Amino acid sequence: MKGKCLLVSCLLVLLVAVRVEITEAVICNAIELSSCASAITTSTPPSKLCCRKIKEQQPCLCNYLKNPSLKKFVNTPNARRVASTCGTPFPRC
Template sequence: MKASNAAICTLLVLILMAEAQVSKAVTCSPTQLSSCVSAITSKTPPSKLCCSKIKEQKPCLCQYLKNPNLRKFVNTPNARKVASTCGTPFPKC
């Protein structure tokens, strides 16, 4: 029983370490979302590239929302709709 608890703890540590490495791998750059501009500013559906960039930049969205210069673009109904269409729930910061 103790061996299985140790194995579970080791597995949890490895998962958490992998998650931390993934978070560090993302470079927050709002310009990465430039492929989404047309979808956000008009009623055109987001492209596959836009959706992949939103998913990639998801860990950065709260940071963008805290920036007054970016918030007015990121925190719009259309931006939220694009994120939802791409399957990326808008974060609650």
């Protein structure tokens, strides 16, 4: 019985010690990537803001690739370069 209490106590301590991260839902909005426009269209290095926005919008990139109006901007060698430079994997949808 004493061993079970010790085990339960250890588990409780571990559960309290583990940090649970709550991820906020991403609102997909292609306008959020406007800070990347010059990097995508002119081959200039992406800004820190651009990289931050790409990382925020990463869950949305497949939706952007499926949108005919956005695909021509998102599915380009420069867009892939910007994503790579920012450390964001380009999605395989």
